[in-house]
Amino acid sequence: MQTFEDVAALWQVLADWRREGLRMALVPTMGNLHEGHLRLVDAALQHADRVVATIFVNPLQFGPDEDLARYPRTLADDQRALAERGCDLLFAPAVETLYPEGQEGLTRVSVPQVSQGLCGDHRPGHFDGVATVVSLLFNLTRPDVACFGEKDFQQLAVIRKLVRDQHMPIDIIGVPIARDHDGLALSSRNGYLDRDARTRASQLYQCLADSAQRLERGQDSEAVLTQGRRQLEAAGFRPDYLALCDATTLQPVSTWQPGSVLLAAAWLGNTRLIDNLPCRS
Template sequence: MKILNNRAELEQFVSEAKKQNKSIGFAPTMGALHDGHISLYKEARKENDLVISSIFVNPTQFNNPEDLEKYPRTVEKDIEKLDDSGLVDAVYVPSVEDIYPDNLESKHYNFNGLENEMEGAARPGHFDGVGTVIERLFEQVQPDNAYFGEKDFQQLRIIEALVDNLKLPVKIHGVKIHRQDDGLAMSSRNMRLSEEERNASTIIYQTLKKVNDWFRVITIPEIKNRVEEIFENQKGMELEYFLIADEETLKETDFFYKDKNYRAFIVVNVGKVRLIDNMHLD
C-alpha cells in the first residue's frame, strides 16, 4: 500500500492509473478507523481496479473549535489498519494546504433543502464544509466510484445531491451500517465511552428495532412517545432527538404514505459522547 503524503504524490499515482484505464474506488475518512470503514473498502474492492483511502480531519465542517481539537488523530494506527486489511492500494494523507491552498473557507451549496433537516438545523454551515472537502477530494482523486456509510445517512444524501447538482463524474454508493455483535453502530466516538456507557448504549439499536416492529402498527406520535419513555429511564443518557423521515427529502413525517420509504433517526448523548444511528423501516 502506497502512502501519498501530498497532492503532488496523489496526482502522480492517479495519472498512472488513468493511463492504464484502471477504475478507482474511493472512500474518504477523518481517521480513527474501525471495521465500519473497512466495510467500505470491501465494497470498493469488489468493483474497482484500484482502491484509494484518505485521512483528513476537515476543519471546515466543525462548528465548535473544541470538537475539532478533541477529534481523535491516530494516523499511524489508521495506516496500519488499512495496510493489514489488504483492501487498499493507496492512502492519501493531505495537509490543510493540499485541500485549502487559498483560504480555509467553505463554499456555499444548494443541497435541495436536505441541509436544513436534522443535523443541519442544529449545525449551520456544517454541510457546506462537508460539500467543500468532498468536492475537492473528488477533483484530486478523480474516482469512478465513491463509498459512504449509511450511518451518516444525511451526509450520504447530501453527497448524492452534490454530485447530481454539479454533474460530477463519480457514482456514489451507500454501504449498510456496520454494527458490533450487540448491534451498536460502529463509530470513531465509541472509543470515548466508558465500559459501562458502552454496554448501556446497546439500548439505541434495541429501540430502533422496536420502532421497526411498531412501524405501520401504531401512529408516529405514539412511537415517539414510547421512544421518549424508554430514554427517560436510562441513567446517564439524554435523547437529543428521535424522528421518522422520508428517505428522499429527509423531511420529518407524522403519517405514513404507502408509496414512500421511511427511516428512523436517533441521536443520544451518552455522558459526553454524542451517538447517532438510524434504520430503514420495512
C-alpha cells in the same frame, strides 16, 4: 499501499491508472479507523480496480464547541489497517494542503434541503463543511465510485444530492452500518464512552428496533416517536431527535414502508451518538 500528502504525487499515480483504463473507487474518512471504515474498503474493492482512501480531519465540519482538538489521530494504525484490507493508495494531506489560502475566504459548497433539519439543526454549518471537502476530494481524485457508510445517513443524502445536482459522473455506494455484538453502531466516538455508558449505548439501536416493530404493527407514527424518545430518556440519553423520514429527501413521513428511515441522535453524557434503521421491505 502508497501514502501521499502531496497533490502532485497523487495526481501522477491517478494519471497512470487512467492511462491503464483502471476503474477507481474513493473512500473518504477522517481516520481513527474501525471495522465500519474497513468495510467501506471491502465494498470499494467490489466496484473498482483500485481503491484510494483519504484521511483528513476536516476543521470545517466541527463547530466551535465540538471535539476537533481531541479527535484521535492514529495515522500509523490506520495505514496498517488499510494496507491489510487491500487499499491501494492513501491520501493524507495537511490542512494547509487542501486549504492553502486558509479557511476564511475558502469557496464553500452548500447543499440545500437535505442539509436542513435533523443533525443540520443541531450542528449548524456541519454539512456545508462536509459538502465542501467531499467536493474538493472528488475534484482531486475524479473517482468512478465513492463509498460512504449509511450510519451517517444525512451525510450520505447530502452527498448523493451534491452528485446529482452537479452532474458528477460518480456512483455513490451506501454501505450498511457495521454493528458491535449488542447492536451499537461502530463509531470513532464510541471511544469516548466510559464502561457504564458503553453498556447503555446499545439502547439507542434497541429504541430504533422497538420503534420499527411498533410501526409495523400499525401504531400511529407520532405516538411511536413520542414513546421512543421517552424510552431513550429512561435509558439515560438526552435525545436531539427521533424522526421518521423519507430516505431520499429526509422530509418527515408518517408511514413505515420501503423508502422510509428511522433516524436518531442522542447524547450519552458528553458523547453524541447517531444511528438509523431503514425500512428495506
